[in-house]
Amino acid sequence: MTTAEIARRTGLSQPTVWRLCYTLIESGFLVRAPAGAGLRIGAPALTLGYAAARGLDAPALAMPYMQRILERTGGSTTLSLRQGSEMVAVEQLNGDFVVRDQPVGWRAPIDTVSAGLAVLAALPPAAREAGIAAIDHPDAARRERHRARIEAAVEALARDGAVRLGQILDGRYTAVAVPLFETGTEPATQWALTCGGLAASWTAEDLDRAAAVLVETRALLAPAFAALAG
Incomplete structure (x- = not known):
């Protein structure tokens, strides 16, 4: 999902969403999608069952x-x-x-x-x-x-x-x-x-x-x- 899509679904402003996503990217919980068009869940979330x-x-x-x-x-x-x-x-x-x-x-x-x-x-x-x-x-x-x-x-x-x-x-x-x-x-x-x-x-x-x-x-x-x- 893009940050615009996340902002629309959560009702948060896009700058707020970007700041939150940036922190999650830096910590590895979010990663950029291979095509570069959006974000997806990162590796640490897999320990919560995302892999399955x-x-x-x-x-x-x-x-x-x-x-x-x-x-x-x-x-x-x-x-x-x-x-x-x-x-x-x-x-x-x-x-x-x-x-x-x-x-x-x-x-x-x-x-x-x-x-x-x-x-x-x-x-x-x-x-x-x-x-x-x-x-x-x-x-x-x-x-x-x-x-x-x-x-x-x-x-x-x-x-x-x-x-x-x-x-x-x-x-x-x-x-x-x-x-x-x-x-x-x-x-x-x-x-x-x-x-x-x-x-x-x-x-x-x-x-x-x-x-x-x-x-x-x-x-x-x-x-x-x-x-x-x-």
Whole structure:
């Protein structure tokens, strides 16, 4: 609905409606519709049963928040889902660059991308160990390097609420990711959000800003994703 429609139905003035809606947009309870012509209910309302009422799927739910991440950071934003020992990109918005050969649907080993590390870091210890055991690395030295990377991700998620990785695509790409479920749980579907940019142009401050935005977005989306899964 547009603010004019809301004003007409509520009997409030349009400026009053806009001020109220602006506050709700900033807090995540309202989001702009994909076509940009109006507003719709945001993720936090899903914990009140909106998911069941409207039947939104995870990508449709996440897309307005991914757009906000893109607008606030300029970085490419990806929603990905764990499938076994891989992460699969389900939705993607390109920022100030396009990663070649990485369209929606790309797959990557779970321990090689920030989204996968964020998922593993958020799992209970036993589930994380099972996930690590399922990763097939014939090279023992590589297994140890990747285990160290996963352990660092666990520490980073506990400390910062997000996981960073600067060694993607031969070191050309740097990214930060958050899991979209509560740390210490093991939901049936394990989603993650990633935001990143070119390592040559993204500073530490850029990563800090992206991490803060992702942590804020996780707080809004994680309960709603749990409602969808339930």
